[in-house]
Amino acid sequence: MKIAMIASEVSPFAKTGGLADVLGTLSVVVGRLGHEVCVITPAYRSVLQGNFPVRETAFKLSVAIAGRRQEATVLEASLGKRTPAYLIRADHYFDREFLYGPPAGDYPDNAERFSFFCHAALELLRQWPVEIVHCHDWQAALAIILLKAQPARYAEIAAPKTVFTIHNLGFQGIFRQADWPLLNLDTAFFTPAYLEFFGNINFLKGALLFADKITTVSPSYAREIMSAEQGFGLEGVVRQRAADLVGILNGVDYHQWNPWMDPYLAHHYGETSLTRKGACKEELRRKLGLPDKSDTPIIGMISRLTPQKGFDLVQSIFDVLMQRDVQIVLLGSGAPQYEEFFRSATSRYPDRVAVRIGFDEPLAHRIEAGADLFLMPSLYEPCGLNQMFSLKYGTIPIVRAVGGLKDTVQPYDGVAETGTGFVFKPYNPQALLDVIDQSLTVFRDKRAWTALQRRAMAMDFSWDRSAKRYVDLYRQLVN
DSSP: OEEEEEOSOOTTTOOSSHHHHHHHHHHHHHHHTTOEEEEEEEOOHHHHSSOOOOEEEEEEEEEEETTEEEEEEEEEEEETTTEEEEEEEOHHHHOSSSSSOOTTOOOTTHHHHHHHHHHHHHHHHTTSOOSEEEEETGGGHHHHHHHHHOTTTTGGGTOOEEEEEESOTTOOOEEEGGGGGGGOOOGGGSSTTTTEETTEEEHHHHHHHHOSEEEESSHHHHHHTTSTTTSTTOHHHHHHTGGGEEEOOOOBOTTTSOTTTOTTOSSOOOTTOTHHHHHHHHHHHHHHTOOOOTTSOEEEEEEEESGGGTHHHHHHHHHHHTTSSOEEEEEEEEOHHHHHHHHHHHHHOTTTEEEEESOOHHHHHHHHHHOSEEEEOOSOOSSOSHHHHHHHTTOEEEEESSHHHHHHOOBOBTTTTBOSBEEEOSOSHHHHHHHHHHHHHHHTOHHHHHHHHHHHHTOOOBHHHHHHHHHHHHHHHHO
16 A cells, blocks of 8 residues: 655654654554555754755645745655655745744744645645555644545545544644635635634644544543543544544554663663663663662653643652652653753752753663653553553553553552552542552562563563554555
């Protein structure tokens, strides 16, 4: 099959979160299964100023947006050996410091930027017709809407089947009605039956209504987004499309995330050589300036600092947690109030807390290897990747039983000697503190802890399994 994947970020070219990791790996694995796959994404500043091997193609794209003609060129790079990535270059839209906007808020012209991107992606597909167009999140949603709402306009693309993946329903691409001319759609589609959403435009809603199939990134999240609690106002639309909704768990690229071969680690280890994990712990402490307390567990966190990730709970229990014998290591960035909280925590607890604001790929790998526990107390979590990385590294996850966290971490049972992590359900500070205390108790039982680590490291969430499920879905549509 010929498949085009359209997304606003793809690793390694640009990344703000897990979406980029998924696209960078899923596309390659589907290609390895014998299919022709291309990826279409913007050429951001990270591409223009980076060291990526990209070449200019002969493609010149021209798109009319609200009566103005906008031009773009197309760069080409490779993902793996056989998957081309086409990067749409329009510097006035994409040559910016941030992908979607600074920490204070989104760029005010995001509706125009990603309308242009979707139009340009479809213009490119006139040159490379496919059987499946697979779009990811709201930034790529308009491509599906245009294909279905204007089939005659895109006749050269030969009516491909469409798949839309929701990576996070909390981000929907909601814009004011005044932006409607940017979409190049008839006003008949600005109604509650289509893209209108409480007087605004909702890109993601349109894709939910027009896509042939819809996927989310875990089975539990597929069920959760049908509820008012996690539907973000679209639960009715999701329920309307329930027969076409599938939850497919994201996978892990074990070529990148594997303590046996991780290039960022000075010491490699596996299930039968866990003592070397202790050397990774010592190295992490040295790098972050924490005193060496070999019997003190390190709790790691790598995350966007947002309410979704449960940081209000972490703030609530932090001073009480610091009464325990633990050290905290955090890597991330996000809401200013959380950044400031953790900066101040390093001043108040200099021997107990190390924080790095921003993102640092080598440090992320070293935290996964050097920490004993990994904390993800999310309010909601469509899939999550770090808990799966942590399992492979023998770094035991502490998670809330939601979304992909629930699907990937089995609750610890000391009597039955089962489970791969520590799980809590009620979203409140005491429940989080209780489950952390449980984990610290087990940590002190070295026999039970080692057995738990080995069970965790034996889990397999490779992309091969997930990619085959996507291919099965594509085949259902094509056949």
